[in-house]
Amino acid sequence: MSKIAVVYWSGTGNTEMMAEACAEGVKESGSEVTLAEVSSFTAADTANYDGVMFGCPAMGAEVLEESVFEPFFTEAEAFLENKPVALFGSYGWGGGAWMNDWAERTRNDGAKLFGNGLAVENTPDNDALAECRKLGKDFAAQI
Template sequence: MKKMAIIYWSGTGNTQAMAEAIAEGAKSGGDSVELFEVEQFDNGTLAQYDGLLFGCPAMGDEVLEEGTYEPFFAEVEGSLKDKPVALFGSYGWGGGAWMREWEDRVKNDGAKLFGDGLAIENAPDSDGVAACQKLGKDFAASL
């Protein structure tokens, strides 16, 4: 059984809804999935997970949330080499450009980026929830 962590930040609840749907999809294969708001995650436990899913909405000029998530992510980047990683988040403007930059950053960290990041405009509708569940299921199956 593989062990995954889903670590997210959500200001309006949209990215949280995505994280919960991803967890539901990942659990459907019987794998162990732990869901964390970023403030709850102990960075020292990163190595015990077989796969990591990071979620953060686009903020401001299409960047990661700067008060909590960006400092967290900057701290864990050095531990991502050869780790399977998937990215997700919501946005309200700009077409999701922050996701492409985040993908490049993760690739440069040496992580094994799973597919393209999942970016959903605003709250996930039924198609968005299904896409999140599929991401979780497919990511779990790839480990």
């Protein structure tokens, strides 16, 4: 059985909702899942998992949240070589460029990126949450 971490930061609760749905999908696949808000997870913890799903909303000029998530992810990059990774998050403006940039950055870290990241505009509706569950389930199935 695979061990998968779903690690997220959420300012308004949108990305937290997505993280919970992703974790449900992982669990449905039969894998072991740890759902963790980024402040309760260390970068080194990523080494203890077969795969990691990271969630962060777009902030400012379509960047990762800068005071908590960005420093964490910068540290975590050292542990991503050949690690299966999936990305998700919400945004309220722009076209989702932050997700494209984050996906490219993650690939450049040597991670085995699953897809191109799941970006949801504003509060996830039932369809978006179903996509998150599917992402978690599909991600777990490929590990």
